[in-house]
Amino acid sequence: MPANVRVLVVDDHTLVRRGTREILERRAEIQVVGEGADGEEGVSLTGQLRPDVVLMDLGMPGMGGVEATREIKQRWPQVNVLVLTVHDDDQYLFEAIRAGASGYLLKDVHDHELIDAVLSVAEGGAVLQPAVTRKLVAGLRLRGGVLDEAPPPSPLTQRELQVLRLVARGLSNREVSDQLGLSVRTVETHLSHVYRKLGVSSRTEAAVLALRESWLDEIS
Structure with missing residues (x-):
């Protein structure tokens, strides 16, 4: 894991970005290097800042989080994307994983779980909340495929x-x-x-x- 984990927060709500920054920067080894208000800005800032982790919302105006994740992973595959969203429906889950997200968290996650997830993803780990995992598995079984x-x-x-x-x-x-x-x-x-x-x-x-x-x- 990098000695100093550089994080870019992408969310269309200013209060969410501000609160997320405050939570993450409680840990000395995490530095929030930028904030983006939509997917397009997230992609642009990723190119400029080259963070270790992009914390990505999905439902944003303009370019959404799935499309932004896909573009980031195509252009900078070494950057890890961690989804943080209110959306727990199957389509968002599957599309985010297809796009290359390293993890998927819902916004009801506890502060310490968010911090641990960012650190894990920065080190190359994969993060799925148990509730999200169960939903993914159920969806896969219903679809009968991968x-x-x-x-x-x-x-x-x-x-x-x-x-x-x-x-x-x-x-x-x-x-x-x-x-x-x-x-x-x-x-x-x-x-x-x-x-x-x-x-x-x-x-x-x-x-x-x-x-x-x-x-x-x-x-x-």
């Missing part, structure tokens, strides 16, 4: 499954490597194989598929 029209999942090796279980719990590559006694590069290689076999392109998509297929004993 997030995209990908081929059926290929069998994973035991080691790939171990890595995926830890990733689905929100651990970063470094934390996974520490728990399994592997190098970070080896963890990255296993994840690359997992993505290819499952037909997904992000940690969050892989985590959701793991939950759908009942590969996790519990969600922590």
Whole structure:
């Protein structure tokens, strides 16, 4: 994780941006480097400021959060996007994950959970609230498929499954490597194989598929 986590807050409500800044900056290692009022401004500021994490609302006038997330991930894939929104319906959830969001939080999240999520995402982790995860899994089961029209999942090796279980719990590559006694590069290689076999392109998509297929004993 960067020594100083630089965060850009994108939300169309001034009071929400101000309150979010105050919460995040309670932690000395978090610095809010900018605020955007819509998706277009969020994309522009990301290019100017190159934050570690963009905290993104979804329902904004003009360019919405999903489109902004997609553009940010296409142009600056190293920037992590964490969605913070009031929207918990299936379509927003699926579209945000497809766009490349590393996590999805609802605005009723506790202050300490928001701070922990930002720090986790900055380190490469994936963050899903339990309520959001349950909704995603239920939606996947109803749809009878994965997030995209990908081929059926290929069998994973035991080691790939171990890595995926830890990733689905929100651990970063470094934390996974520490728990399994592997190098970070080896963890990255296993994840690359997992993505290819499952037909997904992000940690969050892989985590959701793991939950759908009942590969996790519990969600922590």
